[in-house]
Amino acid sequence: MFTIEATYRVPFYRQTTYIADNFKQALAFALEDDRWDSPKQAVTDRTTYLTRAWEGVAAFEGRALPIPDDLSNERRGKGSYTHLEMEAALCVWECINDWTVNAPDGKGDQRWHELREGVGSVQMRHASIPLGQWCLEVYDICTSADKNFFDTIAYDWEVIPLILSHCVDSDGCPFIEPASFPDPDKAAGAVMAAHRSNYELGEKLGLTPVCEGC
Structure with a gap:
């Protein structure tokens, strides 16, 4: 038996209006804004990412197994x-x-x-x-x-x-x-x-x- 850790990415977004002198300043305000009280979830990609694996029935208890490159790159995206x-x-x-x-x-x-x-x-x-x-x-x-x-x-x-x-x-x-x-x-x-x-x-x-x- 093998235990496989798999994930998918769940992005969150917010839409905020900023009063700024120009577009560049508005972008700077958005980057500096750490208010994430009510973000919205946008699941746009259900790609499965194979991250870690172990022998046996529980994570960390058995021998760790590397994810092969062909599966890793195919499912996680090359360069990710x-x-x-x-x-x-x-x-x-x-x-x-x-x-x-x-x-x-x-x-x-x-x-x-x-x-x-x-x-x-x-x-x-x-x-x-x-x-x-x-x-x-x-x-x-x-x-x-x-x-x-x-x-x-x-x-x-x-x-x-x-x-x-x-x-x-x-x-x-x-x-x-x-x-x-x-x-x-x-x-x-x-x-x-x-x-x-x-x-x-x-x-x-x-x-x-x-x-x-x-």
């Missing part, structure tokens, strides 16, 4: 991403910047820095999207048995960097092409072991555990 995917991609990009351009001299990750120097910032930024999706797969596997597994550390500057640090080959060189990404199940095992080790070390030192590279 979920909120979780967007958040993960932004966290990945923030992490890459912290490991490369934002790191003090000698404090960053040399292998990620060399990769960025070699392929350029644009390609690295674009790679943040599939890297974020891969990180989400690993995250779902890590939390499938215990949804609170990462509760002791911050998602953006600890969890994602910890997972991303395992998207490397046996020599520690990073992957940014999806075809080369490590198996999510194996990566999840390594991530969970590293998190438990950090947590135990933090307890011994009386500190909140922080992942290496954050």
Whole structure:
């Protein structure tokens, strides 16, 4: 048995009259207006978006399963991403910047820095999207048995960097092409072991555990 999460988008709209000197100013007023007390629902698209899936009879309890690209693109729209995917991609990009351009001299990750120097910032930024999706797969596997597994550390500057640090080959060189990404199940095992080790070390030192590279 499998549990599938599917959604469809429900847009809401409002129609408000603004007193303005010109059309551009009226548009600015509309953007700044946060009054959504009585919005109207406009269901214009019943397209089904396949977002997440798990083995078994309940979400998060079984092994997380990736949505195949052919179904994902067909049903969600090519170039369309979920909120979780967007958040993960932004966290990945923030992490890459912290490991490369934002790191003090000698404090960053040399292998990620060399990769960025070699392929350029644009390609690295674009790679943040599939890297974020891969990180989400690993995250779902890590939390499938215990949804609170990462509760002791911050998602953006600890969890994602910890997972991303395992998207490397046996020599520690990073992957940014999806075809080369490590198996999510194996990566999840390594991530969970590293998190438990950090947590135990933090307890011994009386500190909140922080992942290496954050």
